[in-house]
Amino acid sequence: MKKYYYLLITFLLLSITGCSTRQYYKPDRQHLQNEEVKLNKDLSSDIIFFTRDSATLKDGIVIPENKRLKNGFIALNSELAKKGNILLIIKENREIKFNKLIVQASKKGNLLAVTFSDNSFELLDLKKNRPILKNSFDTILGAERKFVAPPLFYKELIVIPTLDGKLEIFDIKNRKFIREIVVSKKDYFNNIIFLGVVNNTLIAASRDNIISIKPGIFSQQPYNIKHILVGKYDIY
Incomplete structure (x- = not known):
């Protein structure tokens, strides 16, 4: 290793x-390839947000996982969802509140990495419930x-x-x-x-x-x- x-x-x-x-x-x-893509069933509602790995429907359903999120949350991936400045760890039903808007996030074990709308970053230890690193990058236009x-x-x-x-x-x-x-x-x-x-x-x-x-x-x-x-x- x-x-x-x-x-x-x-x-x-x-x-x-x-x-x-x-x-x-x-x-x-x-x-x-020119191939026609067909869905095997209709979606329950419109797509309001999507990433490379998943999509969130207006009624809160996440595909392909077919899970329903709390009201207003959108899925970032199979493990995490966001609503403004609140991050949801889906499996644990655990909410983490920040003081700025969340853009993206990733999780590995007890480590949580989050990027924000002001071009800043935070790395947290979920087990100890405290930040390991906070850093701001260049101002964006x-x-x-x-x-x-x-x-x-x-x-x-x-x-x-x-x-x-x-x-x-x-x-x-x-x-x-x-x-x-x-x-x-x-x-x-x-x-x-x-x-x-x-x-x-x-x-x-x-x-x-x-x-x-x-x-x-x-x-x-x-x-x-x-x-x-x-x-x-x-x-x-």
Whole structure:
């Protein structure tokens, strides 16, 4: 475990230094299919909010989990939901209130990572019920909050997508930020819309740029991006 942890930190550091190789990303192939999508049953009400993993209906039902949320909450993923400045841990029916509007959140064990509308971040220890870290990033002129990637837990690191087009890498074990990665440099509406690990490669995208990071290589390509879907080895 330690070996992979240090390898990950090394490749993140190398990717941004002068020793790295910078190249434009070009997909090897494209899979285009014209298929009609049919639902096997009607939805109980209109969709009011959706993410890559789930959708919340007007009547509070979350699909595909088919669970009903408390009044006014919308699902961020299968574990968490939000309503303004209140975060709901669905399985525990536990509410956590903050003093600002929640944008996104992720949970791993007793750790909860939350990003807010003022481009700030908080990491909490749920077992001890106290914050481990509070941090504010650069002031933003404007952000699209409908499609915002959640923080990514990866081994002993947290990759935090900011609303101004950056990734902030936080080392949980040593309690410090170790790297900042710029995905896009637009002045506004520049949030990260996708963040994930695909085939052992870190992928992040804003509306106008996509980057990939793997040992010694930092690749990027400008695109006009609306949505991103991922398979086991491919990005669409």
